[in-house]
Amino acid sequence: MEARKPSSPDTDLNRVSPVNICTAMCDSNRGIGLGEGFPWPSLKGDYEYYTGLTQRTSDPSMKVVQIKGRRTWMLTGEKEKDAASVINVIISSTLREGSHRSLHKVVTSFDEAVHYAVSGPRRGEIEAIWVMGGTHVYENAINHPMCQRLYLTRVFGTFDADVFFPKFEEKFKKISDLKVDGEPREDNGVRYQFEVYERLREMV
Numbered sequence: 001m002e003a004r005k006p007s008s009p010d011t012d013l014n015r016v017s018p019v020n021i022c023t024a025m026c027d028s029n030r031g032i033g034l035g036e037g038f039p040w041p042s043l044k045g046d047y048e049y050y051t052g053l054t055q056r057t058s059d060p061s062m063k064v065v066q067i068k069g070r071r072t073w074m075l076t077g078e079k080e081k082d083a084a085s086v087i088n089v090i091i092s093s094t095l096r097e098g099s100h101r102s103l104h105k106v107v108t109s110f111d112e113a114v115h116y117a118v119s120g121p122r123r124g125e126i127e128a129i130w131v132m133g134g135t136h137v138y139e140n141a142i143n144h145p146m147c148q149r150l151y152l153t154r155v156f157g158t159f160d161a162d163v164f165f166p167k168f169e170e171k172f173k174k175i176s177d178l179k180v181d182g183e184p185r186e187d188n189g190v191r192y193q194f195e196v197y198e199r200l201r202e203m204v
């Protein structure tokens with residue numbers, strides 16, 4: 001098989017990877033986390049959905065970048081950390097780059113994470129960029145013009161939480177995406193549904 005050629009600055013300008021947010025949020029209080037995990041019991045269907053979505057590439061030789069804060073990275077399971085299609089870019093001022101075999105890059109800000117994905121040495125093999133949380137990482141993405149889509153799992157019910165998803169409703173509108181069905185589902189007695197949002201055009 002022919003080795004992938006490093007891309008030139010010209011081709012990079014023509015092929016900018018999309019930046020997407022992936023999250024699951026409690027409908028009643030915007031909660032996304034509690035302690036060392038999610039506020040709700042395990043949702044098998046959501047796990048399969050979001051791991052598929054955020055690890056998928058259309059070309060098997062390509063990769064996705066996942067951007068996470070340090071806590072979210074530390075709470076990620078080993079199978080997810082080691083997914084072959086994923087380049088893990090973690091925002092932290094305390095983590096060391098060699099501290100895990102699948103920790104590919106440590107940066108100190110969201111902008112630096114996006115810059116690495118778009119302009120770093122591996123830019124030619126990156127098909128998409130996924131923003132995986134937590135709160136400040138999501139907030140940075142919601143305010144970043146390159147971030148066009150938000151894939152949200154809306155979880156119904158009341159669950160205590162200590163980490164919350166920022167307001168996004170004034171910047172994004174709900175769309176239908178043929179690849180995502182928005183039908184209500186249920187696992188472990190908890191109802192949830194998949195929703196897709198797109199950034200509104202700025203009024204000038």
Ligand SMILES: NC(=O)c1ccc[n+]([C@@H]2O[C@H](COP(=O)([O-])OP(=O)(O)OC[C@H]3O[C@@H](n4cnc5c(N)ncnc54)[C@H](OP(=O)(O)O)[C@@H]3O)[C@@H](O)[C@H]2O)c1
Binds near residue numbers: 034092
């Ligand atoms: N429901 C969901 O979809 C979802 C998704 C992700 C996470 N979660 C939950 O959310 C919680 C974790 O989120 P969290 O908000 O507490 O933590 P987090 O963002 O994952 O990690 C916080 C740490 O990341 C670094 N960091 C994050 N944003 C930064 C920024 N903008 N600039 C510089 N450094 C930054 C800092 O690391 P240093 O201290 O090392 O400098 C900070 O202490 C967990 O409960 C997890 O289960 C839920």
